[in-house]
Amino acid sequence: MKLDLTADQELLLDTTRRYLADVVPTAVLRKLRDDPDGYEPGYWSTGAELGWTSLLVAEEHGGGSVSDDGLGDLALVAHEFGRAAAPGPLLTTNVVAGALSRAGGDAVAETLGALCAGESVAAWCWSEPRPKGGFGGIEAVAEPAGGDWVLSGVKSPVEHGAQADLFLVTARSGDGLVQLLVPAASAGVTVTPLKTLDVTRRFARVAFDAVRLPAAAVVGEPGGAAAEVERQLVEALVIQTAEMVGALDKAFELTVAWANDRYSFGRPLASYQALKHRFADMKMWLEASHALADAAAVAARDEPARAGELASVAKAYVGHYGPELCQDCVQLHGGIGLTFEHDLHLYLRRVAVGAALLGTPRDHRLRLADLVERRRDERKAEA
Amino acid sequence: MSADVKPVDIEPVEEFRLRARRWLRENMPLAGPGYRRGLTTLPDEEELAEVAEERRLQRLLWDGGFAGLCFPTEYGGQGLTQAHADAFNKELAGYRYPFRFQIPTIVPCAAVLLEFGTHEQKLAHIPAILRGDELWMQFLSEPGAGSDLAGSRTSAVRQGDDWVLNGSKIWTTGAWWSDWGLCLARTNWDVPKHRGLSVFMLPIHQPGIEISRIEMLNGSKEFCQEFLTDVVVPDSDRIGAVDDGWTVATRWLFHERSIHSSPLTLRPAVASGGHESYGEGGASLLELAEVAGRLDDPGARELVGEAHVLKAAQRELDRRVQATIAGRKGSDQLVSLSRLMQGVVSTRLTTIGYELAGADAAAWADDDEAVGARGVNYLTRQVACVGGGTTEMARNAIAERVLGMPRELALDRGVPFREVRSGSAGGAAARG
Structure with missing residues (x-):
């Protein structure tokens, strides 16, 4: 997650965090597993009031962000969604809302009003x-x-x-x-x-x-939507990786706490060098994942020419090391980490699903190889 | 970066960038296709010629007003910011530059001097370094003290206004063509190990210092071992307080771990936004895949993509770590994350290079050195995880200092160093 937030961003983050903690604590998430929608309608419309659905929408369409960086704000919300394994159509509704707002025209105004209010889902x-x-x-x-x-x-x-x-x-x-x-x-x-x-x-x-x-x-x-589709993909990947990093953050936090609290042979798990070194690797993956998810969000705002590259880099990295990190968290918990009662699987699920959707790490590695080759060819052509 | 210039006095970054671009175009030689930056296995005469050329390039930067961008102006630097350094590094892409001055002369040696040296010491050496007159080396590792640096056994004994040093240092890169050494030595044997160390600086070429070059498995003879016999160092060349050398050494190691992200060093940026100092990357591996006839092989392409991802991950992690430390939002110990990442990424890229080169990197013709080099690089792959402190030490630091996990049991804690057991001297971690 980003290091420097404005006061307004802190507020957005804080209200989202407190709302999720109050309304969808992990005990509630477990109960929602049999709910066909995975969330209550009121949950989504209240979230919309907090700003969840309007960050990529222009002010003239009833949207607006707390900073001038709607996608960056949305990434903050997505990070909290990951930390809470929160329900709701956050990624998909926002990607559609952003696309409609960019397209503009009278026809979208009513649609966007309903999406922003959380009355409708796209x-x-x-x-x-x-x-x-x-x-x-x-x-x-x-x-x-x-x-x-x-x-x-x-x-x-x-x-x-x-x-x-x-x-x-x-x-x-x-x-x-x-x-x-x-x-x-x-x-x-x-x-x-x-x-x-x-x-x-x-x-x-x-x-x-x-x-x-x-x-x-x-x-x-x-016939001319390719650039817009690429932009939607970038936005979707920024939201997705931010959410995955939030889930990783929480899973790692739980596991560090467990390693400090759990004693075997008269000493905490966290005192064993064999385990400490694994925690060091996990911390490195986690911090690199944070850094790349942020870099992708920043590039989407500031450097459109590199946005696709950094989104793919972030997805390829977080999509590979994220699930590994989560599985290591399970391993370090032992049997309890594989139970439905423990919270860990909520984050493992979120990360595993994210890794597979919108392109696997392999898909994005291949996309990047194409990009490296294209750049090389362009340089050759210039020379 | 430097405290002596108010932000309002600083040249705007974009103006600086244009000035730098113009100056580089008019003054700096181009890197050219055959240019191989970095430590190579050149014959001695060529190596010395390279060193002389890099001294000239450093002098060129000095004369042009571009030496020591983030060093204070009172010591000959430019008093600029990280943003200026980033801009300069971007402009520097494609040019030659004084590579050998960056590591370890400027970081960590000059960085340590800047932090702990007296005004006189800084005046005596920092301008000389920035002028290209002084190349420095680290007298840090010892045959019996690699990862356990505080276990240094090189002794310094007070004699009037001088100190007399005896012992041996190892893994100094290019000591045979360098001028000064930054040396960690034991000044007190009756206190626990961390409390009896002091730091000195000394000219390398003097009668009491014998330099022996070590041949590495790739034929390089850049690493040296020095034998110090009754070397006299005036007390005025002591850096930091007597017996407080570990305070200096801790920051010394911090600077060493920040080599790839420090604002003090030059690192020409490449087109993809990475840094040349990180070595192999997506672009160079793509070329290799093409040479190996594997450009259409999805497996090979995936490896190229992976390399591109890892380079970017290393770069962005470094940025995050530096921003966290600069913004005082996290401890200096976070640099251990950068150090670990550098080792892990570098070894993986080397492995990918060997994999893509295939059999040609195992047996190659005379005119195929570029591919053959991938094989030799593979043999020395672990340098990235050993030199500058092992990745195991970085993992300890992350677990203990960043995550706050319990420290490893140390049998020498609280024990006067004289009573600490030592085995027969073994191989210590290489340190450039």
């Missing part, structure tokens, strides 16, 4: 099951038909797809990409809830079978 439909082109490949297709558009394809996993009222669907149109805003109740939309590792976060498979949409459903320029 889900970004980007990932597809085993796309042919590999990571980021899009096979869903949208084509103009008369004055309308027709959308077909399958998206999975869609975060909170079964709770969303609206989908922002990324699809192929000719040689380019197009994004469409699709009401969940549209004819031809089938939502199938998925089982998931997370206790409270929900995912669904959403199928679009020749869904007919008015031209007004198109968000941005048809």
